[in-house]
Amino acid sequence: MNNMTEEQVQELLSKYDKEARYRKYTGVLGKIATLGAVAFSLFQLYTAITGSLASQLQRSIHLTFALGLIFLLYPMNGKAKKNKLPLYDALLSILGIGVGLYWVFEYKELVYRAGMYTLTDYIVGAIAILLVLEAARRVVGLPITIISIAFLLYALYGQYLPGFLQHRGVSLERLISHMYYTLDGILGTPLGVSATFIFLFLLFGAFLEKTGVGQYFNDLALLVAGKQAGGPAKVAVFASALQGTISGSSVANVVTSGSYTIPMMKKTGYRSEFAGAVEAAASTGGQLMPPIMGAAAFLMAEFTDIPYWDIAKAAIIPAVLYFTGIWIMVHFEAKRIGLRGLTDDELPDKKETLKKIYLLLPLFVIIGFLMAGYTPIRAALWGIVSVILVGAVRKETRMSLKDIIKALESGARTALSVAAATAAAGMIVGVVTLTGLGLKFANGLIELSGGVVLLTLFFTMIASIILGMGSPTTANYIITSTIAAPAIIALLADPATGEISKVVVLSAHMFAFYFGIVADITPPVALAAFAATGISGGNPIKTGVEASRLAIAAFLIPYLFVLSPEMLLVDTGFTSAIFVIVTSLLGMLGLGAGLMGYWLRHMNWLERLISLAAGLMLIYPGTYSDIVGLAVLAIVYMIQYVQLKKQVLLNS
Template sequence: MAHPVDKDQGLDVAKKLAQEEAGIGRMPKTGLSRWAVPVVGVCWSLFQLSIASWLILDTWFVRAIHLAFGLLIVYLSFPMFKKPRLGIRALSAKDRIPLIDWVLGIVAALAALYVIIDYQGITQRYGAPIPRDIVVGFTLFILLLEASRRVIGPALSLIAVVFTVYAFFGPYMPDVIAFKGVSLNRFVGQMTMSTEGIYGIPLDVSATIVFLFVLFGAMLEKAGAGSFFIQMALSLLGGFKGGPAKAAVLASGLTGLVSGSSIANIVTTGTFTIPLMKRVGYPARKAAAIEVAASTDGQLAPPIMGAAAFIIAEYVNVPYIDVVKAAAIPAFASYAALLYITHIEASKLGLRGLPRNELPPFFRTFVSGLHYIIPLVMLLYELVVLRHSPEASAFNAIWVIALVMLLQHPVKAYLAKEPLGPAFKQGLADIFSSLAAGARNMVSVAMATAAAGIIVGVVAMGLGGLINQIVDQLSGGNIYLLLIITAFASLIIGMGLPTTATYIVMASLTAPAIVTVGGYYGFEVPLMAAHLFCFFFGILADDTPPVGLAAYAAAAIARSEPIPTGIQGFMYDIRTAILPFMFIFNHDLILHGINSWTQGLLIFAMACLGNFAFASATQGWFITRNRFYEVPLLLGVTVIMMRPDAVAGWVGVPMDQRYWMYAAGLVLFAGIYFLQRLRVGEQAPAAV
């Protein structure tokens, strides 16, 4: 069924969703209000660049100032309600900033800065807050939850309130979930006047690392890198069978470096790729679903894997490059399998690619955007070769992209023999705009990390051990059931939360439990694997029906129905969902204890083949349509390629020779290939 909006309206809907997620809920056109958010945003960006280079501040001060900027921008950018309520139009005004939001924003910022304003007094009376501390702390608590509701939606604020109520009423709960409870003084003191609540590790990562990477992405996007990535992907893959779909996957992976948001990814790449997919014959639902799956997984793409990846590094206490290393094989195997799925769909439908004469020429396209690659190379060099910290690497990449933005217009003007003055002004305007955009893009992450800090703080008050007991009872000591509960909970919670918040909540509640409960029964789970498990399912929640906003954005562009689009996208993403279950048991997939390039490449190649076999089994097609007995054979290939350790144990092969099991998987896969090859001509392409 066609979506009841035309193409332009669909694109407007998708852009509106992206703007709301990026912190652009209100866009005043005149007066002071017009410049308020951009100016505050630029100041926030300059502050973050300062602490990454020359400004040395106590980490608590950095977190407080970061939160204050975020709160102020939220109240200036987002109205209290999306539609008029209570007969008061100011509560939903989008063309101006009403006085009430100015007041709330300033009060919220001052409440966040209170730990700096009275730093000496707070440190002296740590653990024994006075009435003023409680009033200011409670004000910050309430205004933070309201800011989180405005940006993210009610889910995270509601979860934080539930945990807060539980913290106070724990002694009155049933015995199985009873908790000793906390006093008002302890709660407010820990949540708002220590680094174990709102000002905890998640907010610290947001303030010191994530902001710089989000700003880097905003500057790349403003410079024009997003369009360059799309053109490059089309020039490389557009001419192959189902080429626009393959280009969408590649473009979304590259754009994930820029946006860090699945919805922004869809609006950036889907605007071009979805109409092209429909043009070569993909049904609207499948075109949108491919873009959803590709854009959602953009947050998996190393070396920039979204805000949650940096928090993983802090929680697991390892360098960020170790997180990239651990996530590399699952992430790339997932993308390779999605490329394979687009090929399967094209084969089912009997599709071809775009004519080569309609595609951008590769060499000319590559040369025209070479300057966009320089900052990315700089970032990779800093992270991988020099092993600098993420914040130092991002800062150095930012000044490189700033030079690119400043000079690209004058160079073009010089070559075209046009005046240089306006070109330099355009470059400066682009830099100013990107500094403001980077700050706006950060508000959802800042609010998510700060509000999730409330949940982390409640868990730190003594709930951790109780959660382990509850999870152990729910799972009955069965590690498989525990993982299924965790995955299901992540998908449910993630329907209403951004990836970062979903990860923080689930990692606080279940990652330690996975490790601990596994240890109870003699099964070792690396802490990295447990955290990546929560991270992957937090990402998959972005397109989980019926809420997945990514599916709504893509459906608006494709003019398809959102729910069927989300279901189709989720079916494509099943190939990603099996990977966390596999690397929990097969630690080779996260390169745990593996430092050999050849060994790593072997594991990656076999993981890709295993994922291809799983995709064929779930999509019903390999070389041709599967017969019923070929599905278990394909699943067998998946198990052999993903779990050679388990197969080796079943057949009595020593664990140090487990890689020989790959040979059996290759033989079985080849057998299925030749079996289907014999009947290729017997079936026509499936009808849509």
């Protein structure tokens, strides 16, 4: 059923995901790399158990490990030999360790003379900035690097720009000191979250993978959805929703789960582009799925000062609607072209699969601790412990000492891209605090839209998609929330008092986050769609367009939770929330039918247009629009039902 070998999967992942292009050493270098990665994980576990160090020390040591390992593991370009360490990379690795440890050894001096920096301080700070940019380029990609450089140049030369973007200018010395010797730059909140919450949850995911839970998600999805019409596509949707709890990358999700779902979809009759689009859309949605949300939930909690559990809870209904929308359209497409489900021979053994249901227990441990009010750090620690204990139940999932070391190594390696991305994105945040760019950009968007809410949201959507192209989830959120979200916050603030409510802040950040993530399937960049075509053999742009159509919910839901915050379950009653959910789901049904051209039977162009209109009315918050939309959708259904009955009678 799986048409790709593990080597082919890794090769494809390396092609579209820079994080997977690391050197695989043997001998002494292999042992050094493993030792460094394991030491990184052990340091993070130690500080999580005993308590984090002072912010500057915790973050600088985290950066020390990250820079040292990145230049050791990641080559300068794709042409470099993957198992050889050039002298210049060895020197860069040592230099990365040096600039990180500079904070450790000079900590008291740097704190005592805050604002009075020496020439050595400036030199070390400048080197740190350059190393972070190069590390981000190697392990994350060019987009985040280019954006970071653009922001740094804006800080230095923004006084020469025309219009609202102009600022007073920043000297080179002040820029360097702000970027490396304050908590508003490289060592800012983004890296702080990476050095605490995110690392532990990535480590949790690495331990889960070692127990085989990734494959178990696939088997469970096959049992739940495999026999239904178009079963393989529904398996992709269900499996990706589950994988989103442990995956921090749309592309990685596409390649790992898509390596078996896409061939299955093609085998049952789906077009190459549609098969790739289903996997790309579903895998991208994994980044929107609580409780982890591609690690962005932890950043959002820090940026908004809203409790983590409130953010995870707020993301539940939008995520369910997203996957429900894809599921509905996959179902209608399968019915339209008459696709079958999988046979019993193509499904995993039901009894064996259900025997392993205990593998899901660590996920409930995480959720339980978070609901009980424990910190994410404590929840992640107990999650890791529970993985080891649960895995010990059966021989095939039991972790040996070697497996634990491999998990520690894998978790650290996975965290390198997040550390590089958050360090680089920290510079973006630093420039915004230095220049006030966030407020300037927000005012510019509001002025462009004339203060019209829907237009402001539309322009913010476009900005978020552009800013999010080619960036990993964490960097994506940092950029969009810093630049785009303030426009929505400024527009929705109380006009009389200027007061900004918790709901406004959360909906603005979720809006920017959603559209930043959607960039993964939005042409022309659409990294997730491009990765899917590496398996499906389809056209990348057509796959991206198809994925955007399937993920239409992601383009509509953010408008909905800004205009109707009840969906975010913040300060809202149960009845209001249920009403919004039901009408939104019905709206997704109408949209799905209209876009796919099928409901109970094939739809003509007029039925499709009416169904689309009814769907949009149901999704748009408002009692009258809901009533009209529901009535129109009911009429379309009755027409479909009557004509289907006539067709059955004629055929009989």
